[in-house]
Amino acid sequence: MKIAESVYLVGDGEFGLSDKADCHVYLIDGGKKKCLIDAGVGLGTKEIISNIRSDGFDPSDDIDYVLVSHAHSDHGGGSKSVKEATGAELIAPVGEAEFIERGGEDLEFGLRVTKRSGVYPQDYRYQHTKVDKVVKHDDCIKVGKFTIRVIQIPGHSHNTAAFLIEEAPRSLFSSDIVFINGTVGLGNWPGCSLDNYRNNIERVSGLKVERLFPGHFSWTLKRGQSHLDAAVENFKGAWLPPAWTHNHPFR
Numbered sequence: 471m472k473i474a475e476s477v478y479l480v481g482d483g484e485f486g487l488s489d490k491a492d493c494h495v496y497l498i499d500g501g502k503k504k505c506l507i508d509a510g511v512g513l514g515t516k517e518i519i520s521n522i523r524s525d526g527f528d529p530s531d532d533i534d535y536v537l538v539s540h541a542h543s544d545h546g547g548g549s550k551s552v553k554e555a556t557g558a559e560l561i562a563p564v565g566e567a568e569f570i571e572r573g574g575e576d577l578e579f580g581l582r583v584t585k586r587s588g589v590y591p592q593d594y595r596y597q598h599t600k601v602d603k604v605v606k607h608d609d610c611i612k613v614g615k616f617t618i619r620v621i622q623i624p625g626h627s628h629n630t631a632a633f634l635i636e637e638a639p640r641s642l643f644s645s646d647i648v649f650i651n652g653t654v655g656l657g658n659w660p661g662c663s664l665d666n667y668r669n670n671i672e673r674v675s676g677l678k679v680e681r682l683f684p685g686h687f688s689w690t691l692k693r694g695q696s697h698l699d700a701a702v703e704n705f706k707g708a709w710l711p712p713a714w715t716h717n718h719p720f721r
C-alpha cells in the first residue's frame with residue numbers, strides 16, 4: 471500500500487495487512503535498489519510477500535536489502551523467512567544483530583513477558599538467522615538514489631536503530647524509539663533502559679525530519695521533527711516520559 475512518495479506499507483498488524491503481531495514493515499523504493507524496513511514477526515511473511523507483489527514489485531528480484539531496526543520478535547522474528555523469500559541481504563545494527571542470529575536470555579525473557587501480555591501466541595518460536603551485514607551508529611547504507619543513515623539509540627532495547635533518508639523529503643523510520651506525538655517505547659524487558667534513552671535521545675535532535683514513519687501506530691508526512699523534539703523534551707522533565715502503553719493495541 472503506497473503511503474507516500476517512494477514509501478509503501480507492506481506489512482502491519484494494526485491495519486490488518488499481515489499478522490496481528492507484525493510491526494509496520496515498510497518498503498523504500500530507491501529506484502534501481504529497494505529495501506524493506508523491518509521483517510515482522512515471521513507469522514505473516516506470506517502476506518507481506520503477497521503485499522509486495524500487489525504493490526507492483528517482484529519480491530525475489532526487487533528487494534535488495536532488509537534493514538532490521540532491532541531484534542524484538544515483532545520486528546526481527548521474520549528475518550529468516552523474509553530473507554529466504556526475497557533473497558535480500560539482511561542488515562542489522564551491532565548489539566541487535568547478535569540476538570537475531572543466536573537469541574539469548576534477554577531476548578527470551580522479553581518474549582516471555584510479551585507472550586504473557588498477549589502480544590504473541592504461546593507456541594511462537596523465534597527463527598534465528600545469520601545477519602549479512604552489521605551496521606553501527608552513523609553508518610550510511612546506499613539504497614538506489616537514497617542514502618540511509620543509521621541512528622542508533624539504546625533505550626527501547628539494547629541498541630535499536632532508526633533509519634534516516636538524508637535526501638529531501640528527509641524521512642526517519644523511527645522503529646520503537648519515538649512514535650507520533652513524541653511517545654516512546656518503554657517496557658518491562660531486559661535492554662530497556664531509561665538511563666540509556668535519556669543519554670541518547672538527543673540523537674534525534676536537529677535531524678530536520680519532514681516525514682516520520684514509526685514502527686507502530688500512525689505516521690506523518692509533515693513536521694516529523696516536532697514529534698521527535700517532543701520526545702527529547704519529555705526526557706528533560708522529572709517524570710517518566712509518556713510511553714506507547716497509553717495506546718498500545720495489545721494493552
Ligand SMILES: [Zn+2]
Nearest residue numbers: 540542627646
Ligand atoms: Zn521493540
